[in-house]
Amino acid sequence: MIRVRVPATSANLGVGYDCLGMALTLYGTFTFDFSQKGIVVSGCPKEYQNADNLVLQAFFSALRAWGLPLPEGVALQIDTEIPVARGLGSSASCIAAGVLAAHAYGRGSETIDAQEVLRQCLQLEAHPDNLAPAITGGLCASFLSQSADDDLPRPFVATYPIQERYRFVTVIPDYEVHTQKARTLLPKTMRYADAVYQMGRCAAICKGLENGDEDLVRHACTDRMQEPYRKQLIPEYDAVRSLAFANGASAFYISGSGPTMIAIVDRSRSEALCAQLADAYPSWQVHCLSAAEQGGVVEDE
Template identity: 30%
Template structure:
């Protein structure tokens, strides 16, 4: 029940107490799977990421008024775009379909990169509309709506990208029925080197190549690696983290789709990487290092090799992003 003061404030401005007229949000890229944790592990980066601006409109309904940076590749229909579709689901859930919402999506990260492009956009939109309406839901309560966006984008509503993008840090999806997300610690010196080769590896195609049956011994090896990685994170044991990040189930198949994968891995390990693997379904690859200088060096050597092979790339270096989405309050921020 609103107080008299809140009712007066709503009448005067059209916006209830705690609600806003406009919110501008950045949400980060993510690395899913973390080599051995297919569909259950992921972490957030500081860069790249996407931005969403959400503002109130006079007429009820959700409108997607502008998309930049996508080269025309993303759907403009509100029911097919992951941002607007998830916002609609959110508004239906909280019973606020009476309001008007306008959405701008500004893509700053490559589509189809294996860095959670759709997750970053969807999370930015949900975080923004939740802020706009006075934060009626917690971040964790926003997760199911973000997963709906992932299902729309790639046909599978997994959470290994949207969970770290929304919650920040390293996340473990312990189970999906019911959804159970566990925050894992990030060793303070851990840095990620990320390289996106300019080759096309569609997520749907990459998933279709995965084996549906595995040998028991391979499964046992994978379980041990996932457990070792989690233990290494809790113990700040970089050597244990490195030797646990081995994938005997998914990587051998997906690596076929990524040119120069094994040479990139050799170069990364020679440059001091703790580990090396595919980010999500690829083609991006990532390595863990123990400091920024080492991570930058790994990124540089991999990009130099790709250039020599006639393959363009984007390179990034980041610590683990513990914050997740954040509001941009500088009105002069470049979009």
């Protein structure tokens, strides 16, 4: 039996569209039992209780890519706090869990190579912004590069520890926003002035989160590239943002493609802000989270 625990992830952090991602202390746990034949999946909607389940796709894809033997059967139990289609990396957590489980199943005695695991994950989801922090933890800046010698694009990841003073008050509406729909809203071109605006802030927010510079985070986390367009899919965006800043938030952004929104706040003000948001939106989930220092892990049974 193999058990894998993977954190939720928040992509973009406002100004880091498709290149920044952060692991959060909200988790999915995936348990693999190989004692029976056939495929059994539980703990998820019925339409995913089969061999097309994304976790199992990632598991078998990695075993085949690494030339490892396949089990005769798998019983997969999914227990997750990460909601689907809310902008918290639910698909990345499934893919990372499947590949990490494949490594443990076929290469249990070997040290996990995070770069190799990430490359395999990218065969199922082409964006490393959520996958990188799901595997390594912390804050990740990532990109893909391919040279003439490479069969596939290579992921490059720079990781940043996040200052422990920060909390991430995570507001999860009770409706979905799908990534593809959110992408269709974005313009096809961008002015140089806006690109310069983004680049400076994208670099600065990483340092501000690393060293606890609240003023730097506040001024850096103001996006021009995607949030002005995507917020139209979240009718309550402006009201939630105003409430967050009125109650001590340093910064506010849409997590991934939404509809989840996150307020960055000092821990001394986080519980009060969480209570205010939960009171204002009682049918939504509101969590006071920290950055997860560790990415996906295979836990001892």
